[in-house]
Amino acid sequence: MNSPFRSAFSLIALILFTGAGTLPGQDDARWLQEKGTLIFHDAFEREEDGNLAKAIGEGWNSATADRAPDTKQVDLDEGIMKIASATKEAGHAAHIHHEAGFTDGGAIIRFRFPGLSEDEGLQLGFVDREVQGVHAGHLCYAILAEKSVTLIDHKTGIMNLENRKRRDDAVAAKEKIPKDLEKLLATKQVVEKWKADEEWHELVLVTEGDEMRLSIDGKVIATHHSEGFAHPMKRWFSFLVSSTVWVDDVKVWKVK
Ligand SMILES: [Ca+2]
Numbered sequence: 001m002n003s004p005f006r007s008a009f010s011l012i013a014l015i016l017f018t019g020a021g022t023l024p025g026q027d028d029a030r031w032l033q034e035k036g037t038l039i040f041h042d043a044f045e046r047e048e049d050g051n052l053a054k055a056i057g058e059g060w061n062s063a064t065a066d067r068a069p070d071t072k073q074v075d076l077d078e079g080i081m082k083i084a085s086a087t088k089e090a091g092h093a094a095h096i097h098h099e100a101g102f103t104d105g106g107a108i109i110r111f112r113f114p115g116l117s118e119d120e121g122l123q124l125g126f127v128d129r130e131v132q133g134v135h136a137g138h139l140c141y142a143i144l145a146e147k148s149v150t151l152i153d154h155k156t157g158i159m160n161l162e163n164r165k166r167r168d169d170a171v172a173a174k175e176k177i178p179k180d181l182e183k184l185l186a187t188k189q190v191v192e193k194w195k196a197d198e199e200w201h202e203l204v205l206v207t208e209g210d211e212m213r214l215s216i217d218g219k220v221i222a223t224h225h226s227e228g229f230a231h232p233m234k235r236w237f238s239f240l241v242s243s244t245v246w247v248d249d250v251k252v253w254k255v256k
């Protein structure tokens with residue numbers, strides 16, 4: 001082989017080789033397990049203790065349980081965390097969180113939509129209540145809906161207090177949101193097609209620098225770059241659930 005052919009061949013070989021699962025992000029479960037430290041693992045093999053904020057135990061807390069004390073929003077049953085939001089009674093989707101604490105890292109969970117209610121979906125991501133200028137410290141999330149997966153940077157998007165005020169002012173005045181804000185918000189998220197079903201799945205959600213990635217059953221479904229993903233302290237790992245979802249084997253890892 002002469003040398004131009006040989007370099008073209010080497011380049012192709014390199015592309016094929018790096019495409020075969022060795023790039024960071026191609027197998028994020030492995031990335032977390034090999035490069036990360038396990039912050040916590042919960043398999044939910046116990047019973048909950050009542051309905052209130054600390055009922056789940058093992059360091060979990062609910063921001064919404066005490067608002068609807070007569071309703072069981074989390075039932076630990078058959079070794080699974082079965083979430084049923086009392087959205088109406090609590091005036092908010094169920095928000096369940098656990099200390100995390102990383103810059104780069106993420107979560108591996110198993111989840112299932114049990115088919116118990118309309119509009120089953122799952123929002124999960126990271127919160128830092130100590131950050132200033134961001135509504136309730138909402139940093140970034142993955143949102144699973146019936147036909148889509150969204151990755152969204154809330155920190156520098158709609159939960160940034162200035163952006164949020166401009167949006168709310170426009171809504172209050174029954175005006176369209178300002179064009180520049182609409183354009184900015186569009187850059188803060190990516191929406192990919194995905195089809196929900198009622199099977200168990202493994203989900204991996206990671207942040208690495210300013211990138212967020214979501215994989216389901218070992219396949220990368222969505223990736224996005226946005227400055228808010230690089231927030232240095234993902235203090236909480238959070239679930240926001242507006243209807244019903246089952247969760248098991250939550251593992252959170254810190255890489256950096
Ligand atoms: Ca139970």
Ligand SMILES: [Ca+2]
Pocket residue numbers: 043044045078079080248249
């Ligand atoms: Ca379990």
